[in-house]
Amino acid sequence: MADFLSAYSIQSWLESCPQGYLEDTEYGHAHDEKEPDILLDNEVLREETIKATVQLVVGERCALSASSGLINAAPDEASKRFLATQTLDEARHVEVFTHRLYDLGVKKNELESVIRHYANPNLVKFAEVLLEKVDKKDFIAGVVGQNIVLEGMAFSVFEMMYAMNEPINAKFAHTLSGTIADERRHVGFGENRIGSLIKENPGKKSEIERMQKEMSYWMLATFADAFRGNRTLDELNKLGVERAHGHYQGADLGVLSPEQMEHVLADTVLAEFKTRLGRIGVEYQTPAMPA
Amino acid sequence: MSDPLQGHDDASAEPGAGERRRFILDDTGFNEVPVKYRKFYRKWRGAGDALAPNEVVCPVCKVVIRSTRELRPGDRVYCMPCMSRLVVVRGESGMLEARVAY
Numbered sequence: 001m002a003d004f005l006s007a008y009s010i011q012s013w014l015e016s017c018p019q020g021y022l023e024d025t026e027y028g029h030a031h032d033e034k035e036p037d038i039l040l041d042n043e044v045l046r047e048e049t050i051k052a053t054v055q056l057v058v059g060e061r062c063a064l065s066a067s068s069g070l071i072n073a074a075p076d077e078a079s080k081r082f083l084a085t086q087t088l089d090e091a092r093h094v095e096v097f098t099h100r101l102y103d104l105g106v107k108k109n110e111l112e113s114v115i116r117h118y119a120n121p122n123l124v125k126f127a128e129v130l131l132e133k134v135d136k137k138d139f140i141a142g143v144v145g146q147n148i149v150l151e152g153m154a155f156s157v158f159e160m161m162y163a164m165n166e167p168i169n170a171k172f173a174h175t176l177s178g179t180i181a182d183e184r185r186h187v188g189f190g191e192n193r194i195g196s197l198i199k200e201n202p203g204k205k206s207e208i209e210r211m212q213k214e215m216s217y218w219m220l221a222t223f224a225d226a227f228r229g230n231r232t233l234d235e236l237n238k239l240g241v242e243r244a245h246g247h248y249q250g251a252d253l254g255v256l257s258p259e260q261m262e263h264v265l266a267d268t269v270l271a272e273f274k275t276r277l278g279r280i281g282v283e284y285q286t287p288a289m290p291a
Numbered sequence: 292m293s294d295p296l297q298g299h300d301d302a303s304a305e306p307g308a309g310e311r312r313r314f315i316l317d318d319t320g321f322n323e324v325p326v327k328y329r330k331f332y333r334k335w336r337g338a339g340d341a342l343a344p345n346e347v348v349c350p351v352c353k354v355v356i357r358s359t360r361e362l363r364p365g366d367r368v369y370c371m372p373c374m375s376r377l378v379v380v381r382g383e384s385g386m387l388e389a390r391v392a393y
Contacts, residue, residue, distance in 0.1 A: 007374040015325035016372075181323040181372070184352035188373025191351055195393030250338045275350070279391055 008082035008189070017089070021181050028096040028178045033171035035103050044235040050104050054118040055226065056097040059154060062127035064090040066134045066146040073137040075197075082189050089182040096175050120225050122290075126150075126218035129211060140197055144208050147190025148276050149215045155183040156269045160261075163246035164253055187276070195280040205282055212277065213285035220266055221290035227262035295331050296358040298367035312361040314345045321354070324371045331357050332372060347389045351375045362387055
């Protein structure tokens with residue numbers, strides 16, 4: 001256990017992250033990378049991109065509140081140090097996605113009103129379930145909610161978005177690849193730290209299972225809204241622009257309908273929840289399906 | 292030790308296993324760990340990707356872990372990108388897989 005916790009050092013984070021994959025980046029991407037003209041010039045595509053980016057900002061603001069709030073609830077110094085690095089990672093994510101909103105034309109004095117306007121209420125509910133645990137300084141439930149459920153969801157969402165953007169938007173794909181690298185550490189901490197703590201606190205399992213079920217419901221409702229109400233594909237068809245053929249989970253995203261994409265993502269995330277929770281001894285609870 | 296293969300017990304190796312093969316690792320462009328460890332990891336390229344005898348996928352973060360030595364069931368390996376300690380097992384498909392050791 002001592003060796004395991006000793007990996008959570010600031011030095012290790014410095015060498016991997018700022019001196020590693022973030023070296024020579026500016027807001028997560030190369031200095032000369034720009035958003036594609038079509039996203040900036042077409043009002044429907046620009047609005048849909050702003051709407052999608054707002055959900056990323058909302059999710060990352062939740063992750064920032066949760067990781068910073070869990071520092072003082074952590075039972076050991078190494079976990080506190082890891083959560084301090086995660087707090088900076090999450091703050092960076094908030095910043096890079098917020099900066100993307102500015103790149104898409106959102107004015108600084110309109111930022112909060114744009115976020116309030118587009119924030120998906122189901123995603124806000126998802127965040128509230130987690131932040132309630134954090135407010136109670138419940139370390140085990142908080143880390144499962146943050147580093148397994150929220151980060152597990154983010155890991156899959158970012159990978160899908162990376163597959164969609166990599167052929168057509170190098171700037172945003174670059175930003176996403178840095179956040180995916182961060183998420184690897186976060187999910188690793190969630191599983192490894194909680195995997196040992198849950199064995200010592202088996203009485204926490206039922207509460208954690210209820211939380212996972214509730215968070216999963218709000219997550220699925222968010223996915224449903226995000227895919228079913230999206231006008232991007234119709235607009236691309238109208239413009240005669242061919243969709244990018246990124247591949248995710250063996251599927252060609254360039255031929256799937258929005259509903260099919262929603263199902264691929266939901267199935268992937270729920271399967272990951274089941275596997276990750278199973279590994280730490282928590283029984284996955286199937287959520288109700290949103291209408 | 293910088294190699295992810297951190298422990299093994301060749302005495303309990305599978306029958307007919309013989310000597311472990313050695314591998315020279317090249318840089319795969321993986322940049323999520325400090326420079327001196329980068330050659331020990333690569334990104335999983337999805338469907339169509341295949342693992343070499345010295346490679347195993349981390350089930351936590353999906354990165355491919357690479358050793359300078361052939362991997363075998365029972366080996367203990369370390370995944371630096373997500374800081375997971377793993378044990379190599381032979382999966383139902385016959386392929387090597389890694390299980391997390393908490």
